[in-house]
Amino acid sequence: xxxxxKEAAAFLADEERVHWHDQALWFVxxxxxxxxxxxxxxxxxxxxxxxxxxHTLSRLPEYLEAFETKASEKGVHVHYAKTAQDHNETILKIxxxxxxxxxxxxxxMLTEECGLNHFIEKKGIEIIDTDLGxxxxxxxxxxxxxxxxxxxxxxxxxxxxxFHKHLHTExxxxxxxxxxxxxxxxxxxxxxxxxxxxxxxxxxxxETGGITIVTNEGNADLGNSLPPLHIASMxxxxxxPRAKDLAVFISLLAxxxxxxxxxxxxSHLAGPRPGQEMHIIIVDNGRSEILQKEKFRKTLCCIRCGxxxxxxxxxRRTGGYSYKFVIPGPLGTVLAPHKDxxxxxxxxYACTLCESCSDVCxxxxxxxxxxxxxxxxxxxxGQLGLIKKAAMWGTTYLFKxxxxxxxxxxxxxxxxxxxxxxxxxxxxxxxxxxxxxxMPAKSFSALHKKKLKQGGNYGK
Amino acid sequence: xxxxxxxxxxxEQCYPQVGLAMIDVLQSLGVEPVIPEKQTCCGxxxxxxxxxxxxxxLAIKFYGDFKDYDYIVAPSGSCVHMVRHGYNQFFRSNPxxxxxxxxxxxxxxxxxxxxxxxxxxxxxxxxxxxxxxCHGLRGLRLEPASERNLVEPSKAQSLVEQLIGIEIVTxxxxxxxxxxxxxxxxxEKELSIFMGQDRLRDHQQAGAEIIxxxxxxxxxxxxxxxxxxxxxxxxxxVAEILSEAIx
Numbered sequence: 116x117x118x119x120x121k122e123a124a125a126f127l128a129d130e131e132r133v134h135w136h137d138q139a140l141w142f143v144x145x146x147x148x149x150x151x152x153x154x155x156x157x158x159x160x161x162x163x164x165x166x167x168x169x170h171t172l173s174r175l176p177e178y179l180e181a182f183e184t185k186a187s188e189k190g191v192h193v194h195y196a197k198t199a200q201d202h203n204e205t206i207l208k209i210x211x212x213x214x215x216x217x218x219x220x221x222x223x224m225l226t227e228e229c230g231l232n233h234f235i236e237k238k239g240i241e242i243i244d245t246d247l248g249x250x251x252x253x254x255x256x257x258x259x260x261x262x263x264x265x266x267x268x269x270x271x272x273x274x275x276x277x278f279h280k281h282l283h284t285e286x287x288x289x290x291x292x293x294x295x296x297x298x299x300x301x302x303x304x305x306x307x308x309x310x311x312x313x314x315x316x317x318x319x320x321x322e323t324g325g326i327t328i329v330t331n332e333g334n335a336d337l338g339n340s341l342p343p344l345h346i347a348s349m350x351x352x353x354x355x356p357r358a359k360d361l362a363v364f365i366s367l368l369a370x371x372x373x374x375x376x377x378x379x380x381x382s383h384l385a386g387p388r389p390g391q392e393m394h395i396i397i398v399d400n401g402r403s404e405i406l407q408k409e410k411f412r413k414t415l416c417c418i419r420c421g422x423x424x425x426x427x428x429x430x431r432r433t434g435g436y437s438y439k440f441v442i443p444g445p446l447g448t449v450l451a452p453h454k455d456x457x458x459x460x461x462x463x464y465a466c467t468l469c470e471s472c473s474d475v476c477x478x479x480x481x482x483x484x485x486x487x488x489x490x491x492x493x494x495x496x497g498q499l500g501l502i503k504k505a506a507m508w509g510t511t512y513l514f515k516x517x518x519x520x521x522x523x524x525x526x527x528x529x530x531x532x533x534x535x536x537x538x539x540x541x542x543x544x545x546x547x548x549x550x551x552x553x554m555p556a557k558s559f560s561a562l563h564k565k566k567l568k569q570g571g572n573y574g575k
Numbered sequence: 576x577x578x579x580x581x582x583x584x585x586x587e588q589c590y591p592q593v594g595l596a597m598i599d600v601l602q603s604l605g606v607e608p609v610i611p612e613k614q615t616c617c618g619x620x621x622x623x624x625x626x627x628x629x630x631x632x633l634a635i636k637f638y639g640d641f642k643d644y645d646y647i648v649a650p651s652g653s654c655v656h657m658v659r660h661g662y663n664q665f666f667r668s669n670p671x672x673x674x675x676x677x678x679x680x681x682x683x684x685x686x687x688x689x690x691x692x693x694x695x696x697x698x699x700x701x702x703x704x705x706x707x708x709c710h711g712l713r714g715l716r717l718e719p720a721s722e723r724n725l726v727e728p729s730k731a732q733s734l735v736e737q738l739i740g741i742e743i744v745t746x747x748x749x750x751x752x753x754x755x756x757x758x759x760x761x762x763e764k765e766l767s768i769f770m771g772q773d774r775l776r777d778h779q780q781a782g783a784e785i786i787x788x789x790x791x792x793x794x795x796x797x798x799x800x801x802x803x804x805x806x807x808x809x810x811x812x813v814a815e816i817l818s819e820a821i822x
Binding site (some may be wrong): 560 | 799
């Protein structure tokens, strides 16, 4: 059994939870459908967004330099980090230079990708995730299971229990409003005590040197405005050329992510506020390798909305952890093999190739195409495994020889028809709860020939 | 008009009635199709596994078998998607190969796009759930996909929708994947069946007696599950419904 299948089996064992998880995400997908259908030019917007991103990627050094220049002029310290390690160390250095012991952080998949929390905590610095979902998984000591809805795999009752333990809420309380209020109070204390705020970046505008951060909870705003030090981390793929391009991306992002026309907070930061110090760290961490691979380049258009996860029939039924990678779902499936093909080789096969991810993507990343490309890459690198390879080689031989194909088909039908159906389906060749097709006595070719002989005008 | 029928391997071996029904319908529309005898499989299982070299061999074979036909018609959206798009990495320098790809049509698509027929007269007094298999849906655009905000024609469902007496039931999820996915159904068996069960429940709750679609492979997967679980539902390819309706 491939490893995703193994992980999936564990999740599938709790059927009720699978249905609940599937339904919760499908609800988000439906909200997204409604929101996107309220925008008549939706498909043009997607295409425009794709073109802007592809254009930016084709002139990346130019735009990065422009951004750096503009941001520096506004008093921002701009850093580059080649690897996750570089990123983490750069942040540590900044924190240490201010003798920071308490950090508040808003949602950033990049910091997850870099393993920042773990790194910072090991150095004796407290780092608190301030997004509610992120805080839940942080208290659970779990990674996020979704890139936009980090605790989507946890029910409100479980959150109630967790908050009872950590935030001293009433035992058995699971009312979302009550729990949110408790989290708000708990987080407000942390915000006020925070000596540095770390945030992600949704868009970085080359023309202005400004960054845009969207949240629903306002936690990034508190995090970047209360403490005297703000550090923003971004992958280089967050660059867009002009401020007016934001109109395209902001229109697409929240609708795709949660079905909202816009998030509660869309904050444009144009440098540090008076008396504050602001740093932006631009991270590569494998992105330039992806940029060089033509077949996979479009992944860098991604705006991390999570729509491909919500729509994926596999993700919805197997959960984020079944992917064993920081980003799950179709996006994780195409990103993980860049890091370690051998380790993640089951992911491209954890997909029915339904292509829904590519149709839902607001920036037209060719996700399903890339999944097929990875499968080809797996075979090319000899990672397919003997059984699959032998099966494909054998059937190819068979399909190249029509006579053999028809003879074996005939023998197969005779054999399968001779076997009692009950016995046949007792061996779960095609799984428990799924019978093999009943075999007809004759093939299509044979029946067709017979009809021709009987004087039917078949296939004149 | 020289029309060659492409009979996918599982229809040749397991579902011959689908091929015969397709011929019935095409003949009723004045098309006399031919069955190239040496045809086997388009190579989709190999392609979807990542075996490009093996796929290429079968693409050459497919070209040899079908290159002389004006149109190639198959009762499978998935296999047609394979020929039309999966073969795109091969033989770009051969215009005949590219012509053959473009001349390959799914059965309903051929009726809609080539024959320009929008409705077929017939009676089929049943409640039917329409399964929009993914490759035909998003690969060939036989139906408008729920993700997109475009006005697109229905090329398959509309054909059966207009039969007298038929009722197409409204599903909760109009075009979700059934979990077949070719070799996926073997390598992720449990998940594949779970997905199939979800789909069947949707059809059942909508009151369908019959599930139809343009891809026998997905129907085969759902049929296997409903038989194993003794569900009161059956599957029929669109061609089978049309053939029965006109007879």
